[in-house]
């Protein structure tokens with residue numbers, strides 16, 4: 001052995017420290033109560049977490065000296081979760097340190113699967129240790145731990161609600177319909193083919209029926225990009241070509257990957273780029289995906305002009321706009 005290694009000696013196990021609860025039933029009882037109180041505090045924290053989520057309004061604020069205006073629901077959720085996790089941990093540690101058997105056990109390494117005799121021994125040992133820990137006798141601890149663990153198990157359920165409602169078929173329907181005029185965004189002006197030069201891009205929204213208010217939700221679903229190419233640039237099926245007008249083609253602006261706004265157009269390559277994960281769509285081939293994680297092209301809106309020469313939709317979108325998983329969820 002090298003001199004370096006000789007400097008280190010095996011410290012062995014620390015000396016056994018006698019615990020009062022081992023020999024004094026009164027101390028053991030007191031420790032049992034302390035553990036139960038810690039588990040109950042954990043349960044109270046979880047009740048606070050669930051209760052504040054259900055009963056406290058998410059827009060209620062209170063003023064706190066150091067934090068200033070603070071959202072009450074967020075505050076109670078945080079305090080509740082901290083209490084439930086902290087006190088259940090404290091209870092377990094205190095229980096182990098004061099009441100559980102503190103006999104040192106050294107386990108030798110074995111093959112991954114133990115011999116049948118060892119497995120039987122293990123079961124026996126667990127039973128023995130459970131008896132030594134007086135689990136059967138300490139009903140107070142058993143019950144308070146059961147309550148605390150049961151409530152903690154419930155808390156993730158309320159987080160599921162935060163995932164929000166399923167979109168169902170909301171994205172299958174937009175405000176685009178047969179004859180709906182395309183309005184500039186911003187500006188809300190109807191648009192004629194002559195307003196767009198070859199190579200230019202415009203964002204448009206559908207004209208809504210009089211008295212209907214445009215909401216952010218509508219804009220999120222309805223936004224469409226108009227791009228004008230030379231008609232000979234297209235490599236489209238006859239049907240898709242009939243959805244264009246004088247070289248103008250329209251696509252949903254919502255990325256079919258995860259719903260970001262497809263906002264970048266490369267005039268030279270005629271590619272649309274999504275800035276979120278770099279999905280790239282070829283405008284000349286009906287927004288076919290040529291790079292990135294998007295699984296399908298941007299939905300194309302069929303357009304034409306009305307009697308006054310303004311651009312209008314020929315029909316609604318023929319497929320849901322937005323991420324593909326929304327389409328699958330409907």
Ligand code: FES
Nearest residue numbers: 255257258274277
């Ligand atoms: S959201 Fe567009 S590439 Fe991911």
